[in-house]
Structure formats: C-alpha cells, structure tokens
Amino acid sequence: MNNRNSAGAIDSHTILYGVFGDPVHHSKSPVMMNAAFREFGINAAYAAFHVKPDRLRDAVCGIRALGFRGVNVTIPHKVEVMNYLDEVDEAASIIGAVNTIVNENGRLTGYNTDGIGYVRSLKTETGCDLRGKRIVVIGAGGAARGVVYALAREGPASIRIANRTRDKAAELAKDMSAFADCSGINMEELSAISDADLLLNTTSVGMHPHKDQVPAANIRYRPGMIVSDLIYNPLETRWLQLAGQAGAIVHRGLGMFIYQGAYAFEYWTGRPAPVEVMREAVMRSLQIPAE
Numbered sequence: 433m434n435n436r437n438s439a440g441a442i443d444s445h446t447i448l449y450g451v452f453g454d455p456v457h458h459s460k461s462p463v464m465m466n467a468a469f470r471e472f473g474i475n476a477a478y479a480a481f482h483v484k485p486d487r488l489r490d491a492v493c494g495i496r497a498l499g500f501r502g503v504n505v506t507i508p509h510k511v512e513v514m515n516y517l518d519e520v521d522e523a524a525s526i527i528g529a530v531n532t533i534v535n536e537n538g539r540l541t542g543y544n545t546d547g548i549g550y551v552r553s554l555k556t557e558t559g560c561d562l563r564g565k566r567i568v569v570i571g572a573g574g575a576a577r578g579v580v581y582a583l584a585r586e587g588p589a590s591i592r593i594a595n596r597t598r599d600k601a602a603e604l605a606k607d608m609s610a611f612a613d614c615s616g617i618n619m620e621e622l623s624a625i626s627d628a629d630l631l632l633n634t635t636s637v638g639m640h641p642h643k644d645q646v647p648a649a650n651i652r653y654r655p656g657m658i659v660s661d662l663i664y665n666p667l668e669t670r671w672l673q674l675a676g677q678a679g680a681i682v683h684r685g686l687g688m689f690i691y692q693g694a695y696a697f698e699y700w701t702g703r704p705a706p707v708e709v710m711r712e713a714v715m716r717s718l719q720i721p722a723e
C-alpha cells in the first residue's frame with residue numbers, strides 16, 4: 433500500500449502538499465493538515481512555501497512539474513493565482529479568489545473553500561439553519577466576498593453589507609445579487625438594525641495586537657441572535673465578548689480556518705476530514721487547551 437504510512441515517515445512514495453503565501457511561516461495549515469494525514473495513515477507531507485509575488489507563476493508550474501497533489505494559497509496570492517490554473521471552479525470565479533488547488537494528472541483546478549468553510553463551521557457550531565434569515569455583514573474585502581457568496585447560497589431572506597468604504601459594500605452586494613437579496617448600507621445604519629438573525633464581522637478590526645477595538649459600536653444585541661467574527665487571534669474578540677454579555681450566541685473565527693482546511697482535505701483525498709483532530713492540532717500549536 434504505497435499511499436499508507438502509519439509510521440508517518442517520509443519515503444519515496446510520499447504525496448506532497450503545501451501552502452503558498454507571503455508571509456507564510458505563521459501559518460497553522462501544515463500542523464493541521466499533517467495531523468489529518470497522520471490520522472488516516474496517509475503517506476503525505478504538507479509544508480509551507482514562502483513564495484514572493486514575482487515567483488508565483490513558477491511556483492504553480494512547480495506543482496505540475498513535481499506532481500504535488502494539492503496546494504493551499506493564502507495572502508497575497510489568492511487572486512493572482514487564478515491566472516496560472518487550467519480551470520477555476522464556478523464559485524471561486526464568482527468570488528474572485530482561489531485558496532485551494534487540486535492537481536489531477538497535471539491539470540490544476542482552483543477552488544475557494546473559505547466561504548463554504550465558514551458556513552459549515554457556523555452550522556456545525558451553532559446548529560443554525562440560514563434559510564429565511566436576515567444577515568448583516570460588516571466588511572466588503574476579500575474574506576467577505578467568499579463568505580457572502582456562501583451565505584447567499586443558503587437561502588437567507590436578506591444580506592445587508594456595511595463597509596467603511598460604502599462603494600465597496602454596494603459593489604459586493606451587486607455581485608452577489610443573483611443569489612440572494614443583497615444590499616449595501618452605511619456603517620452608521622448598523623446601530624438602527626434590530627432584526628438581524630446573524631451579524632458577522634469580516635474586517636480585521638479587533639485582531640491582535642489591536643484587541644480592544646470593535647468593528648461597530650452601539651449594536652442592538654439581543655438574545656438568540658448569532659454574532660460571529662472571522663478573527664481567531666484572539667480566539668474570542670472583544671466584540672464577541674460584548675455580544676455574549678448581551679445575550680447573543682457567539683460564533684468564533686477559528687472554525688472557518690479549520691473547515692476551509694477540511695474541505696481542501698476532502699477535495700484532495702475524497703475522504704471526510706478528521707475535523708476534531710485538525711482542531712486539536714491547531715489549538716495545541718496555539719497553546720490553547722482543547723475545549
């Protein structure tokens with residue numbers, strides 16, 4: 433069995449995977465994905481590759497030349513990489529970004545697992561059903577695009593998008609309007625919203641080291657409302673703490689990272705990902721006791 437290796441040793445049958453980014457050495461993907469391969473005794477190795485933007489094309493050629501089975505792509509390459517692939521799946525092309533590449537006998541296809549990873553995390557961790565729900569999203573950058581697309585496919589009643597730069601919110605709403613009732617709103621309008629079922633921060637406001645900042649103040653939190661943040665450093669943002677204190681159901685950002693990796697694992701191997709093993713590996717490397 434060439435592709436099984438329960439001892440975890442690299443040998444001449446090892447199937448290669450990696451993540452391309454700049455910077456990349458902070459990435460938790462190698463720890464997470466190698467734990468998943470080990471769990472199933474798959475003879476595979478996943479490493480981090482520091483690829484500068486001017487070498488991205490060469491790096492993608494290297495996937496074909498060296499026969500890597502799969503690669504994740506992170507900041508700042510998620511948009512540019514689309515130019516070097518043989519095919520981009522429909523969702524990734526609507527989102528405008530690829531984070532996962534599958535190599536099928538030298539033919540490279542790009543996918544976006546960020547948004548669907550977010551939705552799977554949200555549904556698994558809160559048990560919510562998004563059909564008919566009123567969703568409010570803060571931010572309209574790259575992360576928001578994947579998440580809004582995936583949310584729109586779940587059949588919500590509406591998605592309102594608030595962004596510091598109002599035009600970007602309107603543009604994202606327009607791009608996603610074929611899939612759901614989407615509109616752009618002003619940041620000031622957030623404080624008047626009292627009917628949101630899900631309120632989600634996709635901006636970097638509140639991320640380490642600016643842990644005391646919140647993406648929006650004067651929010652009308654209410655019991656039963658889900659408040660969600662894509663940030664996972666800190667694990668629970670100040671904004672989520674405030675929402676929790678006000679009785680909202682809190683959904684943290686780490687799950688999106690875990691599940692985007694779970695989808696990538698499933699595309700590459702055709703097996704259900706060992707999600708809890710992956711989560712534990714990441715928590716351990718963040719030195720947080722598993723809950």
Ligand code: ATR
Nearest residue numbers: 571572573574575576595596597600634635636637
């Ligand atoms: P990402 O890929 O993480 O989404 P991005 O594409 O640069 O990164 O988008 C960052 C998002 O965070 C944007 O919505 C940005 O708002 P603008 O479009 O107005 O730039 C938002 N953002 C970043 N810093 C912010 C801040 N200090 N206050 C409000 N919004 C902020």
